[in-house]
Each structure stands twice: as C-alpha cells, then as structure tokens.
Amino acid sequence: MHLATVITYLKYKPAWLQLVIFGLITCGTTIIGSSILEMVVNSIYGLKSTDFIEPDLKNMRIIAALRAKQAFGTIFVFLVSSLLFAYKSDERPLQYLGIRKPQRPRFWLVAILLMLAALPLASWLNDVSHQLHFPASWQSTENAIRSFEKKLMETVKAMLHMKGPGEFMLMLVIVAVIPAICEEIFFRGVLQRLLIQVTKRPVWGIVITACMFSLFHGEVFGFAARAFLGILLGALYWYSGSIWPAIIGHFLHNALQVTLFYINSNLADKDFDLQPGVIIVSAVAVGAGIWYMRRISHTHYGEIYDTDDDLVLPSPKDE
16 A cells, blocks of 8 residues: 555544544535525525524425525535545545445345334334423523424424425425435444544444434434434444445435325324333334344444555454
8 A cells, every 4th residue: 555545545544533624524514505505595585594583484485495405405514525525535435435235135124124113112212302301490491492492393394394296205305315315424424434433332433423413403302212213323334334224214214204294294293192012012123123233244343444445453342
C-alpha cells in the first residue's frame, strides 16, 4: 500500500478524528443546504421564512413547501454529507457505506419479518413513554415539550393529508423512500461505523447510534420506541454486512405508517389496547430474530472495520 494513500484517506486517521471531521462536514452541508433550500423553496411558492414560524396548515402552498423542505433537507443533511465523507475516507466510497449485497440473501426476508415482529413492542414502548411524567419541579419543562410535540404532530398530519393515489405515492417517497436511504446511510453506514471504531465494541456502537438516531427526530416521549427500532436497524446492518436490509426495514416501518394514515387518518390519534400476550410474543420474536442473525452471520470486526484493505483483524469479544 502506498504511503500517499494512507495519508489521503480519512479511514487511516484516528476514529475520534474521523468523527469530528464527519460532524464538521454534516454541519457544513446542513447550513449550506438549508440556506439554499430556504431561498429556492420560498421563491417557488411565494412564501417568507416568517410564514413557517406559526404555519397555516390549511394553506396548501405552505404544505407543499414543507414537503419539499422535508425531502430535500433530508438529502442535503444526511446523504450529501455521508457521500462527501465516504469519498474522502475510502477509494471505494459506496462499499465503505455498506452499499453491497448482504452476506446471505435470507437477510432480505429477516429484515421484513424482524420489523413486522417489532411493531407491537415498539408501539407499547411509545405508549408507556407518553404516560411518563417529569418531577413536579420540572412541570413547566414537561408542558413545553408536550406542547412542542403536539404542534409537531399536527404539522406531520397536515403533511400526510393525502387526497388520492398520486399524493399517496408522493408521500411514500418523501416519508419512506428518502428517509430510509438517506438516514440509514448516515446513521448506520457512517456514524455507527465510526462509533464502533471508537468504542471497539459493536454493541455500544449500535446502541449509541440508535440513541442519536432517536434524538434527531426531536420527540422526547417517543425516544424509547425509536431508539429500540434504531437498535434493530443497526443489528441488521452489522450482522448482514450490508446497508440494504436496514434500508428495507426502515422503509417498511415508515411505509406502513403512511399507508395506515392514507386508509384512515383517525388511526394516528387512536390508542391501541395491546394485550400483554401480544407484547410478549413480539419481544420473543425480536429476540429470536436477533439470535438467528447472529447464528447465520459471518461479520466480524476486522472484515468490516479494518483500516487496511489487505488486513483482517481479530474480532473483539463483544458478546
């Protein structure tokens, strides 16, 4: 291997330094992308930035602009920053991001079954989280958070209001396809990879990434459910050696939500009374899915996260 290559590509730098550089690249693409997006979208729809402070959710121009900002904002923040970092990290940037076939074709099916099995448990975690309360001394903080999350949900429901098959397909792209690809490449393809290198423990890299994934979505009372799903997506990537099963799982979860809302928008406000047996079965099925992935996986630390194309490091004892 040439010395120039070692100096050029970021993957040969200390993991903590790669993490800092990735953070700086993400900040840069976010600032530049958001500024461009704000000017272009506002110009197209004849709106001002102040129109989005307290948006009129019955104004279809504002809804269309919010949808555009959601879609292209996700691309700028997550996909562009990840591609730039991967390009500077490896001579095979797509391979670096995990864009390759899973080790075994059955991981495609595992991704689908695992995410379906996890739905009742995730729903229960979400319900339990929303029933929790802060200490009395923090009541004003809790009220502010709940008020913010209520407004956020109202905005999401307004964006998801679909008048026909055309809008349904559009929202599948905006809410399911784009986030599944962009967020998985960002969080699992880059961030999880770096955090596993930093911690030297795949399990910690997966969990920390899942927590950051959940925090990004800005829902305090929905944190546990989203972090749980993030752990499953991280496990899919780790055990399959490919980003595609995680993308499929993410897409399936979001697409189901969009489809249910399209069929009956009232389902978004409905509390499902899940029986304990259903939750237990869901938990057992998820556990069995993870066990099965570990059993059929050949992934090890050195194969995926080494810093030399000719080097295979021993797998650390992480289990």
